[in-house]
Amino acid sequence: MRASHTDRERAIDVLKAGFSEGRLGQDEYEQRLSRATAAQTYGELNLLIGDLPQGPVPMPPAVPVRQQYPPVARTFLPAPPKTNxxxxxxxxxxxxxxxxxxxxxxxxxxxxxxxxxxxxxxxxxxxxxxxxxxxxxxxxxxxxxxxxxxxxxxx
Structure with missing residues (x-):
């Protein structure tokens, strides 16, 4: 299927991100960039960006911060309401x-x-x-x- 201008721009953005993250060298980036601007189909674009992440690399989940203070002793909490x-x-x-x-x-x-x-x-x-x-x-x-x-x- 033929690629549109938007598809080429998206591929160029992925290449730029790969270059800025250090995944591509200067020469390889320029080569892929010129091929992306001339690409006519999705297949050609996929060959250029297939080995790069398609977006931001997901970060591992944050480790929850340990509670700094010990839990409140039961004697200081209000008594739960009684059932009638x-x-x-x-x-x-x-x-x-x-x-x-x-x-x-x-x-x-x-x-x-x-x-x-x-x-x-x-x-x-x-x-x-x-x-x-x-x-x-x-x-x-x-x-x-x-x-x-x-x-x-x-x-």
Missing amino acids: GAAIGALVCGVLTPMYGITAIPAVILGHVAKAQIRKTGEEGSGLATGGLVLGWLAIGAVLLFIFAVVATNV
Whole structure:
């Protein structure tokens, strides 16, 4: 395939980089430069620059600098926030609802209590409380739907 002016200029840039890096001597650089300006095809250009890097030589990754100071002792770090116990209870009751239907009511109650405590104290466990609330309310809704369906079929 025929080479364009841009292709020849790119090859000349590669030759210039090879010369400036010391990969080509003066005579060889001038010879290749004159042949690159006269090249008509990609094949001719590839013969001229095939043994040279096509861009900057990649540098090895930098070695990470070692930490200058020892790690902070655990006693000086703030304690991790606790998980709210009511939130854990709400989720456990919500998960047990399919086996023991009565645990839906404590799941809802504990979920609301946990949400209030978490807002006050900043403890962890908001997702657990929400999970308990959702499971509890779904179970209560399913029981009410079942009761209404039974009443409607008997009327």
